[in-house]
Amino acid sequence: MPHMAMHGLVLSLVLILLAGGAEAFRICAFNAQRLAQPKVAKKSVMDTLVQILARCDITVLQEVVDSSQKTVSLLLQELNRFEGSRSYSFLNSSLLGRSTYKEKYVYIYRSDKTQVLSSYQYNDTDDVFAREPFVAQFTLPSKILPNVVLVPLHTTPKDVEKELNALYDVFLDVSQRWQNEDVILLGDFNADCASLTKKRLNSLLLRTKAGFHWVISDGEDTTVRASTNCTYDRIVMHGQGCQTLLKAAAPFNFPRSFQLTEEEALRISDHYPVEVELSQAAQGIQPFMLGHSAAAVTFSISAVLAPFRWPLT
Numbered sequence: 001m002p003h004m005a006m007h008g009l010v011l012s013l014v015l016i017l018l019a020g021g022a023e024a025f026r027i028c029a030f031n032a033q034r035l036a037q038p039k040v041a042k043k044s045v046m047d048t049l050v051q052i053l054a055r056c057d058i059t060v061l062q063e064v065v066d067s068s069q070k071t072v073s074l075l076l077q078e079l080n081r082f083e084g085s086r087s088y089s090f091l092n093s094s095l096l097g098r099s100t101y102k103e104k105y106v107y108i109y110r111s112d113k114t115q116v117l118s119s120y121q122y123n124d125t126d127d128v129f130a131r132e133p134f135v136a137q138f139t140l141p142s143k144i145l146p147n148v149v150l151v152p153l154h155t156t157p158k159d160v161e162k163e164l165n166a167l168y169d170v171f172l173d174v175s176q177r178w179q180n181e182d183v184i185l186l187g188d189f190n191a192d193c194a195s196l197t198k199k200r201l202n203s204l205l206l207r208t209k210a211g212f213h214w215v216i217s218d219g220e221d222t223t224v225r226a227s228t229n230c231t232y233d234r235i236v237m238h239g240q241g242c243q244t245l246l247k248a249a250a251p252f253n254f255p256r257s258f259q260l261t262e263e264e265a266l267r268i269s270d271h272y273p274v275e276v277e278l279s280q281a282a283q284g285i286q287p288f289m290l291g292h293s294a295a296a297v298t299f300s301i302s303a304v305l306a307p308f309r310w311p312l313t
Contacts, residue, residue, distance in 0.1 A: 028056035029186040030273035036066045061106040062154040087112040093134035105134040128166040130156035145241035149183040168205040182239030193230040215249035233274040245278040
């Protein structure tokens with residue numbers, strides 16, 4: 001084989017190796033604080049929201065208070081314009097709440113990368129939740145985990161403990177209904193500070209039952225205001241498939257990333273989004289890390305090329 005062709009093949013194999021672990025599937029939850037038309041009508045707010053949403057393959061928005069679809073439709077329009085090579089769609093719940101104040105959950109997702117398999121509103125017969133979870137099952141581009149269930153919840157501060165314990169019942173309902181234990185529970189749980197003491201937090205069913213992993217660490221600040229330091233927003237993962245693919249989880253400090261003042265950031269929300277990344281690397285292939293040494297890189301490439309055994313000089 002000519003040297004140029006061999007080197008071309010080598011380069012292709014290296015690129016495949018690099019790409020195998022480079023891309024991740026990002027799932028986000030964001031309390032967008034009273035999201036309605038007057039808010040997205042402000043260009044600076046819309047531009048920042050679009051940049052936040054464009055980072056995620058699926059975002060679960062909370063505190064969407066628009067009774068129409070206009071707010072989300074405007075967001076989608078700008079998002080699709082911003083990311084021309086991608087396609088975004090949405091799925092939303094009905095308006096939820098016990099009083100005249102109501103919110104809905106809205107999933108905004110990359111329809112060129114994932115699809116909704118099924119969804120349902122949890123049947124909260126005992127009226128435990130102020131805003132009962134709107135559950136959805138999405139496809140994932142992974143042979144290890146072809147689909148995952150998302151269970152969003154925005155608790156009411158006065159009933160945090162009761163609602164979070166009832167979230168275990170939602171998990172049981174979901175896993176039995178769809179025969180799927182790979183479940184991600186996420187949202188503004190109000191699970192810190194005055195709303196939930198550390199002692200009460202650690203006694204929750206989702207803390208004491210086996211298999212649940214709180215991947216946003218206690219002590220992480222998910223609030224925008226400098227005067228607060230609370231881990232209100234959470235992501236809790238269950239299932240071996242989820243754990244196998246887990247790459248990273250953290251709040252996204254959008255004011256710092258987009259160089260916004262606190263005042264500017266608060267026009268967007270008083271919460272940071274929280275995010276989890278699932279690796280798309282095939283089973284048995286470890287994600288390629290930028291921190292690897294040159295020796296490790298050479299070893300990885302050599303392993304790929306070993307069956308060919310041609311001289312590379």
